[in-house]
Amino acid sequence: MSEKMNRRKLLKNLGLGAGVLSFSNISGIFASELDLTPETLSSGKIKHSVCRWCYQDIPLEDFAKACVKMGISGIDLLRPSEWDIVEKEGLVCSMATDDFANIIEGFNDLKNHGDLQEKYSGLIKKASEHNIKNVICFSGNRNGMDEETGIINCVKGLTPLLDYAQELNVNLVMELLNSKVDHEDYMCDHTDWGVRLAKRLNKPNFKLLYDIYHMQIMEGDVIRTIRENHQYINHYHTAGVPGRHEINDSQELNYPAIMEAIHATGFDGFVAQEFIPTYKDKLAALREGIQICDI
Template sequence: MGNKYSRRDALKTMVIGSGALSIGGVVSSFAAINFIDKNEAEKNSQKINHSVCRWCFQDIPLDNFAQQCAALGIRAIDLLKPSEWKTVEKYGLVCSMATDDFADVKNGFNNTENHEILQKNYKGLIDKASEHHIKNVIVFSGNRRGIDEKSGIKNCIAGLRPLLSYAENKNVNLVMELLNSKVDYPDYMCDNTEWGIALAEELDAPNFKLLFDIYHMQVMEGDIIATIKKHHKHINHFHTAGVPNRNEINDTQELNYAAIMKTIIETGFEGYVAHEFIPTYRNKMAGLQEVIQICNV
């Protein structure tokens, strides 16, 4: 995926690739998905707690999207801002990972100049999350900008430790995402599992966890199943997408998601698996339904 795809970009147009479903005519994403069986949610496996990242379906009104997600058996929506939480709660869904406009991939906790404003803003977000019984709030390392690995960890500890104490009293986790710096987020510091684990072990806080993005870590390091088995105690959230193009996780891409999901289940994982792919199907919700079926092992 190129840098043109970001969580802040509304996906206004989609190119229909060779892997797209052959569906006669353009099916509006705003329409109800009539192909879903009324008992679909009951049929879905309960071993995986499915979530989906909002930004990938930004062109579908949130109220409509939440209703359709609930019909698919999805339990949560990821990366929602406080103004959006009540909308999804109407349909029995929760926000599985909270964020807000100030949360910036490039400007994170590895730079001490960011600490004061980040701590102020995150305390406000933690308070709001706690009031809505939202467990997870996303944080970022920030870009390196010449900062070495050890200094980055030291700076993150200094910036995060006071917040972790505050968040623990509110029953909230701070979750740092692992992102690739090879394709999508050049210069991002927390771009490999070992760095994230080193930070987690130095912090030694029960409410600091990692968001293991399977797509990003496949791009950076591969060895997904072995890494999950080795480091699962520090992971409380997953993101999915196809590799190499960050689209649906079907047989057009290189990862065996059924095997990955089995591994996640075997570790005793009880958190959310949030699907974060760029839709290519004309009916985007059909693509999401397919992804859920693949992951229901």
């Protein structure tokens, strides 16, 4: 193993657990021994991102600068007004959104199609102009609708947008969310439903956002599910179960094993941290999450 990798492993070991050390503490102790560059902190196996909404109390420019220092290369769920801020720091918007993107009122309801198609067309065009590859979308709630009708309606609503987005080299990515704890009645709440929709659409630029937290709650069996369905997934989110907090040993998921399974599929997209920090130092919590996933 190279000296650089040994240093990275040492830093990871120092950062994990309840007594997380800050970068300033580590720098003070090991300044002459460790090269604290982003490359030192990342193995390159996992491309790291983070969801902005979990750190809203940190100004975006400051947050972007901190992300760069951690080896994070993307920030999820940014609106168009925020893209220039992170791009100035050398980051990308790894998953685009806007205010109209609605978890409850989605593509499974025909009455939403006209409005969603108009607004998503605009967002897709803006994303393309910024070389942003992924735009998030949602199924919407069931509201008594059966699953097959939901798939049929989503196909009708998404197909023209996917044709347009493909011309602009943009993916539409539907998030898998749990309907048990956080998003009651949401339709795309199992991997099987999302995969059935993807197969029915049969479009290369329609993919799933596999949220590990949400799918652990709904179905478990995370690693096998990823192995069997990875071709339909182009993005991952993390959080601890239960509670949606840090992904360390305070919760039930084995994130290093999950990351190894994701890497083994040949995945080259982003894994975004989406846990709600409980540490007083929220950036220390994020740093710990990145280190846990940086296999």
